[in-house]
Amino acid sequence: MRIRAGIVVVAAIVALTGSAGTNAVAESGGADRAALQQAMNDFVAAGATGVQLRVRDRSGEWTGSAGVAEIGRPEGVPVDGRFRAGSITKTFIATVLLQLVDEGKLGLDDPVGRYLPQFGVDHRITVRMILQHTSGLRSHTRGSDPADAADPLLVDDVFRTYLPDEIVRFVAAEPLKFDPGTGWSYSNTNYVLAGLLIEKLTGTPYAWQVNLRIVLPLGLWRTELPGQGMEILGPHAHGYLRYTEDGESKLFDITRLNPSWAGAAGEIISTTEDLTTFVTALAGGRLLSLALMEEMRDIHRLGSALGYGLGLFERDFPADCVGLGHNGRMLGYSSEMLSSPDGRASVVISVTEGAFAPESEAFQIAMIRLASLALCGLASPPLRPA
Template identity: 50%
Template sequence: MKKAYRALLTTTAALAVLAAPAAVAAAPKKPDRSGLQSRLDGIVAAGAVGALARVRDERGVWRGASGVAELGTARPVPVDGRFRAGSITKTFVATVILQLVDEDELRLDDPVAAWLPGVVTDDRIRVRHLLNHTSGLYDVVRTLPMPPQPEFFANRWRTWTSDELIARALAHPATFEPPGEAYSYSNTGYLLLGEIIEKVTGQPYDAEIERRIIWPLGLSGTTLPGTSPRIPGPHPHGYVPGDGEGNLLDYTRMNPSLFGAGGELISTAKDLDTFFAALLGGRLLPGHLLAQMKEPAVEGRGYGLGLAWWVTSCGIPVYGNDGDALAYQAYSFSTVDLSRQVTVALTPNHTGDLDDLVEAFVSEAVCG
């Protein structure tokens, strides 16, 4: 998907700073966050149309933006804007599954075939394997056309059903056997988890996420759009490669049923920080299930039951997740003690991999 692209004119969004009254000579100096802004600008310069970030630490909350919200304009990226959060959706789905485990409605070691008979035939695959990507089930994404293939654009407004996507994936053999022996990222597993949530509760997975997470936490900027192509509220435009010449096509509006339970979430940086603070702080799950969420799928792999982690440059681990939704990329991580949280969202121009630069930004925010 990475194509050469013409240089983009980017503009840095200025942050509004209120000047202190002259009479308050002893007012504390505002923390210098120029290093964060510089790194955010560097991410845009290296391969993004725009980016926004939110950092919360002992000094308060810093919000920054860089680049433009829409190509061909000088409109700044809204720092509180919404974006497609991609695979961060998986952590919401995993949380609901684990809540159902806590309620004795299902078990992590239940065979998937017992809940979805006739869909998954290998009764060795457990619910746990779907959560931590050790099922071996073929990833549905590998069956789909990607930009700039014409078939990709022909599907822009198509409504995909979960059954349809699962069938596409399961028409292919497992990537490894037996289940649980290796790690292979599979969106198919989370489509199946969405189906299991509905089987257990009688309600679609999105309704359960809303009831159990979004409404109780007051995540007013977070939605599960279903088939709605819109991103409500202020948001940056997202782009995909439109051809083999590096030209970008605005792909902000599209039918997100393609992502389903594996990645349809729309959110804001503040909402994602609120969610991960509640999750890691023990407000959504009891301690023993949160501990299982943090257990690596396989030795040396920083992924557990819908939760990811890595170690910053100063040796401090951070927990959360990241997501790719074609025209948007999002990253949200917190320290174990929740003293520092970092969320970054960007609209890539697809000229390079920005993960290392985002990790450097997170390290700057966490390590100081």
């Protein structure tokens, strides 16, 4: 499970959110709580180890969970336990970079190479392109191809430290997937570059800027960018990696790992409460000016119901209900963070993986079903292809 130069290849983040449209929440005033609990129970029955959810809508705020926090133990999943939120990190990083744009530190259409010439990044690649995944840069992590199955070699690599410079230099030496600006391809390397840009412009680690500009002002006291830190501190559910060895399917407890391979693309640890506060503040205009929020929602269409802006997915659910936010996958954990465009309704979901493969269509359907029910009050939406 490696690529040349020894950089870890990891399972991808499957895009389940996004697309433009109008805003609607179920006319009843919110999602039926009993139906939400049943949907979580169904998720666990299908093979997930645990699920936790927080929904905020016209009926108020509600949290729930299903499954167990650790295989072999009876304790349930804590309703506000901490978890690895993966690529939801990208929305934080994009928000900070857009704040720097608003401060005149750089322009969205400036070439990245102007600020980071040492990597030899193609001169046509702009700040906007790395935030929107239209740069053509390949990802240093695995794509969404189900054939990219996890294997035992990964277990040997999860404690290694990877430096952002190492990642970017490796990818910059590879051919582009397409000419910059002519296509779309999800690349975690884009956001490793975005983190380096923040550090170049501010002279401080990108994690400091996330803390200064987002975590502290919003009081996200259980949100952390751990760097090379391997532990999830405080109450949390365990994440598991499924792999095959000698023809036998096995589960490995991968809760403890070094997230440096993900860095600014996916290292964040948070809670459903903190992410609800963040996505609500973002959608409500508390973190970006109106002009920059419009830039963030300048959507590159990926299909009739899916689009990607600058660190932000938009997805059209049925009944004119829109989800605005991001999803995430970090080994052992899958998550979803969505808000209505006006910030009045939101849902955050964390699923700890087990026998239910996150790359499978069934897993994706279950996640969409739960998100749609929570955000829109829609019981069983069809899976609409992008």
